[in-house]
Structure formats: C-alpha cells, structure tokens
Amino acid sequence: MAAALNRALADALDADERVLVFGEDVGPLGGVFRVTDGLAARFGERRVFDTPLAESGIVGTAIGMALNGMRPVVEMQFDAFAYPAFEQITSHLAKMRNRTRGAVELPVVVRIPYGGGIGGVEHHCDSSEAYYTHTPGLRVVTPGTPDDAYALLRDAVECPDPVIFLEPKRHYWTRGDVPLGRSSLGMDRALVRRPGRDVTLIAYGSMVSTALETAEAAAEEGWDVEVVDLRSLTPFDDATVTESVRRTGRAVVVHEASGFGGYGAEVAARLTERCFHHLHAPILRVTGFDVPYPPPMLEEHHLPSVDRVLDAVARLQWDDEVVRSGVGA
C-alpha cells in the first residue's frame, strides 16, 4: 500500500504542477513509512520538502499556499502527532468555503497514518477519524486496500474540498494489484467488497480485511456475510449501505477506534433511522474499548479481531430467524 500511495503522489505531482508535498522527514528520508520515497529527488525541493517540526505550521501554511493557488498534500507523521494542527484543520481548513460564501476553496489533502496493529508506542496508534468526521466541511476518506489507496489519493488531490486522508498504517506493507487508471467509482462511494444475504459487516481502513476474514470464517458456520467497505467516512454513502442492510436485515459496524461517541455510533444511528422496519436485530458495534490506546503487548485485546466480530455476528438473534440461508452452527 505504501508503494501505491507513493505512486499516486508521484502521478499527482506529475499531472499538476500546482501539487506540493511537504511535512516532517518527507524529503530525503522519504517519510518514516517511505510513502514519499524518491519524490524529492524526482520533483525537486521546491515541490517536495521537509518542514520544521510543527504540525500546526504544516497545515496552517498549506492553507496559505492553497489560498495562493497551490494544491498542498501534507503529511502528519502519526495520528496523534496531528493534534497540534487540530485548530488549523477544524477552524480554518474546514470552514473557509463557508466563511467566504464559497469564494475560497482549499484543495488541501492532509495525509495521516492512523490506527494500530504495528506494535507502536504511545501516541502512534490512535484512530482519530471521529474528530474529523464530526467537523463539517472536511471530507474524510480511508482506503482498505492498495488499489483503493492509489485511487482515493488521486481523487483526494483533485478534490476541491479539504480531505483528511487516513492511511491504515498496518496495511502499508499489504500487497495487492493496483490498476493505475483512474477509478470510475469516485471518492464518495462505499463498495460492497463481498456480497452476502444474511448480515452486513460495515468496515473501513484496516478493518476491511478483518471483515473479509470474518466473512470467510462465518461462511464455514453457515452465515452468508456481506462486507461493505465505506471508503468515504464523510460524506457517508447512505444509498449503498442502506440498500445492503435493508436486504440482509442485520448489521455490525467494525472499527478500531473506541466505541463511545465513535464513528460506528453515527453509522448505527443512521441505519436504525433508515432501516428500522427491515432489521431483525439491533445493529451491533465491534470497536476498541473506551480506554486510552494500550501499550503494544496489550493492543491485540483492544483491536477488533475476527473472533470478536464473529462473536457479534453470532449474537444477532438468529434463533428467531426464519430466512437464514446457511446451515449448521
């Protein structure tokens, strides 16, 4: 996935000379995850450059550059390192269009490696998506696969709105085929990664692969599981998700972030509002616990696993069900 993101940045830099890439250690080092590897050498230090260590400065100056006609793609080194930039993001980046009655747009992409699963120390494993999805004016997207990493990042760079681009860092080393053409899907659409009839697993970022593995395991137990990869957290693709859940009548939302006040709460609430009469069971969430992100040796307990998601699937009131398509269990 890191290579797909690297290629997307290179192609975006190539396609539009207004595109700039900057952040901490993104130049000669190529970023701590090597996502910007080779870009400074290829495109020069005026277009790909290291900044002082100040995240508010990185986003604040990106806003200024965007005002001046450029298209900055900036990197926050880790999820929790982005918080110093929070004010620039929420008060200025998100609101400029609204404040200027649409006169000013800020096509800025803020790339943020997020989530755990890599044994990272404190402040390196946060899932901070809900802070951004709760901020009107921002688009928030997150790829679950290498091909989507390429497609979404190309779309994000061309987007006229500011985009918070969340990269599931545990998948930086995940391999996959990456078509280099532009996707016709667009940035805002959810994608049914696996069709199924009995239950819809709704996931994004790192949890897409967990949901797909769960679907495999569930199939052995007789459940036909559909997996929806949200891709775009803001805007939310009501049409795709609602259609799926009305069809299956059951849903589980999965994310790494803590559950209380998390993104899954919004998904569950929307689906309840729109699908209530189609539901056979309450919508469940499988999330990180409501605790600070634990140290590396304990993170496996915190992160939703195939077993925990499967456990939730099993709790969806199957005993009263008459339309269940599978056998066994």
Next chain:
Amino acid sequence: MSSPEQWTRPEPDAGPAATAARPTAEQVIAGLRATDEGGADLVQLLTPEGERVQHPDFDIDVTAEELRGLYRDMVLVRRVDREANALQRKGQLGIWVPLLGQEAAQIGAGRAMRPTDMAFPSYREHGIAWCRGIPPTDLLGIFRGTDHGTWDPLEKRFHPYTIVIGNQVLNAAGYAMGQKFDGAVGDDDGEATICFFGDGATSQGDVHEGFVWGAVYDAPLVFFCQNNQWAISEPTERQSRLPLYQRARGYGFPGIRVDGNDVLATLAVTRWALDECRNGNGPVLIEAFTYRMDAHTTSDDPTRYRLSDELEMWKLKDPIERVKVHLVKQQWADAAYFEGVEAEADVLAAELRDFCVAMPEPPAQRIFSGVYAEASPVLDAQRDEFLDYVSGFAGGEH
C-alpha cells in the same frame, strides 16, 4: 506566485521513485558547518583532547572523586543504552531510542539537579533517568511494550517520557509556576524545574508558548535543549536561522550554548542555571551542543540522510573519552579503576538482559485500569464482558 512555470519540472529521464534522495552538496556543507565547533560562545571546560580549560563566567571545582563519578555514570548509561539497543535487535524490545553521544549532556545536567528539583524529559533521557535514581530496568516497559510508564513521576521527581514533540515544555512551565506560587523559590534553598527537549522541538508552538509563559511569570525553569543536530532526518538549519541559544534573548531570558559533550561544562552551566532559578532569576535556556551518534530510534536508518564523515568527526569529540584522558593525565584514576567500572557495566548489562527476557506478559484486564479516578460502570461492564469473552476461549466454547 502560483504560476506553474515557477515550479521545478521533473527531469525527463527521472527514474522510478525507488531510492532515497542523496543529500545535496549544499546540505553536506551546511551540515558539516553546523556541527563544527559550536562557535565562539560555546562554553567548554574540558576539550575533546582531555585538557582542562578555564571559562570567565562558568567554572567549577571538581574533586578526583567527583570526576570519577561522572565518568562512571557516563560509562554505565552508555552500556545500558548499547545493551538495550542490542535487546531490540534480538527482538526483546519493540523499539529503542538510543542516547549514544549524549551522555555528557545528560549526566552533566542530571548531576546538577538537587533531589527537590523536578525534571520533565522527552523520550531519550535515559541518562537523566539514571541520575533521578530510576533503575535502567524500569525503562524497559515502554520499549518492550508492556507499559506506557513505570515510575511514579512525583516520587522520582521525573515526569513520564513525553513522546509527542515538545508537549512537556508547557507542563514544565506550569509546574515551575506552581513552585513559585508555593513560595518555594527565592533563595539558595529554593526549588527549580528543568525541562528537556531537542532541536526539532524548538519549532513547536508548545515550546514557544513555554518560553513565553516561563518568561512572563519569572518561572524557576531551565529549558534544556539537547541540540543533537538531527530531528530524525532534518538538520537543525531546518528549524532555525540562528543558533538556538540566541532565541532566548527574544523572550527576555539568558541563553547559553554549552559543549554538550563536555560533562564538566554541562554540569557547571546547568548548576548555575538551576541556582539562578531557585533564587528567583529564571528562566534560563541552555543549548547543549552535542550529536546523536546513533539512529533516531531503532526504526530509523541514518545512512539515508547523513554522511558517515560527520559521525567520524564527532567520534573525535566523544564525551567519555575526554574525561578518561583527563583522569589519566591528572593521575586521578588508574587501570584498576577503569577495569572496575567496566566490570560494573558488565554486571549492569547482564542484569538488564536477564530482567528483560524474564518480563511477564501484562494481564489483559490492565487496559481497563487507570482510566478514571473512580470506577466507571460503563467501563466496568465492558471489562466484565471482555473477560467473559476471553474465558469462553479458555473453556473451549469457541
């Protein structure tokens, strides 16, 4: 300004993005210049060749025993550092943050502190931890991944390591303001706070705010910046146009650049600065001019961004070697003494190793503890549900 013509066009035959950019000639020259001698204002009491020199403003009388003690401290923390680095390489630690090369800066500052002083580290301050009486084995939890922190910060008067760059500077400013509000400042028996951060951190807003707050409240706070020349891959020139110690003037307090590889000079300057603070004349900025001889962390590969020439140059300024030479010249230590310290280091390293490999796995339910002062019904229910779920596996129900 935004005319596309102004942007550098890619070379037509540029290869694929597969290799790191090599540093440009300008970067090399700038880097070597920046890490040369530290300039005319550098406070030094012991040259890299082990010669004792005088300084008009800062001097210190040390006995043979005291200097041997500083030497021993540096050798032991270096051995701890190297052993921990090796433990990471063997898979026993998830990550390690090497202090190699910064022993004098840390032991000099750490030994300048009194037990009543408070310290706020970043994450490389293993030498300061040593001086605060924290056993090296207590450092391992964070890096093995069993804990976020293992010592009691108020008991040890040593704040937890702060990993996000520069955040602790404001916390230190607040602590120091509290010392002042409590009337614990104003004479030789007063208290002081010292805060550690790096050259990269000086760009962070929190650090500037810390300077402002420390200044306008006359806080008894020593800002101790270890300028080790590199913020991961970025040289100090990316953070500042002028030497970092000169920034203090703009905030209205003294800034001193000390040879951070000279334990005597660092001890003298830091002791003076802490005394200024405890007497009510703070804050003070100290820039300890030093060098990170190893990687940023064990995850980092410095060969991608800096030249080995630079490291070779700094090896000639090794903080430990110059003290050893001086001790020998003064006939303050003999071969038996040095062998004794090495033997002690061997024991310390063995203890660290043995402790590390025997560290138990932390219990899963620990993730639910220490979140709130009082029991939270929501969280307690979550924990109980989780433990039920886990015990289901033990019972073979899944």
